Amino acid sequence: MGTLYYGDAGTPIEIDDRALAHLKIAITTKLRRNESFTMSWRHTDGSVRGRGSLWLHPAIPLRFVFETSEAGELDREWIEQLMRGANSGGGIVLDLEHPAAERHPAAAPVEAA
Numbered sequence: 001m002g003t004l005y006y007g008d009a010g011t012p013i014e015i016d017d018r019a020l021a022h023l024k025i026a027i028t029t030k031l032r033r034n035e036s037f038t039m040s041w042r043h044t045d046g047s048v049r050g051r052g053s054l055w056l057h058p059a060i061p062l063r064f065v066f067e068t069s070e071a072g073e074l075d076r077e078w079i080e081q082l083m084r085g086a087n088s089g090g091g092i093v094l095d096l097e098h099p100a101a102e103r104h105p106a107a108a109p110v111e112a113a
Helices: 017-032 076-086
Strands: 002-006 013-015 037-042 051-056 062-065 092-094
Touching (some): 002 017, 013 017, 017 037, 017 051, 017 062, 017 076, 017 092
Parallel strands (some): 037 092
Antiparallel strands (some): 002 013, 002 062, 037 051
16 A cells, blocks of 8 residues: 655555556656646545645645555556546546456556656
8 A cells, every 4th residue: 555645744645556656657747747626535534534636836846655665557548538637627636446457457568766
């Protein structure tokens, strides 16, 4: 389980390593362009019910921490879906039940950074 630290928020966000690797590409691409957007997700750990959202802005510190030391392969289709979400008014909606979260990487994977 990976962790996303955003700004001075007291509670880090735990996200599966595979999903976090895909988010990292989409988020850093947008922030590198100086573009702000939202990201939303459902709470799955059971400690907090409901869902959460963040306003992601290039000026706010962001850190991705992965549980595994090896970078895995990424699914280009999933990254493109996340980017479409980031470019929309609704922002990225992280769906850990997305088929790409559970299936094998696409035939033409890209390397995780």
